[in-house]
Amino acid sequence: MESKEERVARRHRERDEKMRATPGFKAFNVMFVLAYPFIAVFTFVISSILALMSGVSRAGAWLASGGRSK
Secondary structure (H helix, E strand, O other): OOOHHHHHHHHHHHHHHHHHOOHHHHHHHHHHHHHHHHHHHHHHHHHHHHHHHHHHHHHHHHHHOOOOOO
């Protein structure tokens, strides 16, 4: 007789196997792999713009304070 832990693990395995067999799961994986480079580039560009704007803002605050702010 299987223990409770083994039964739970088996049910999880069976559920995962069923999920991975669905067309939606396979389509999502393909789309994610194809879209990942675009997601990475978009993230890099937005982060760079944010860093640039933050630097401009900090420089403006420094100038507005007469060079006294940190």
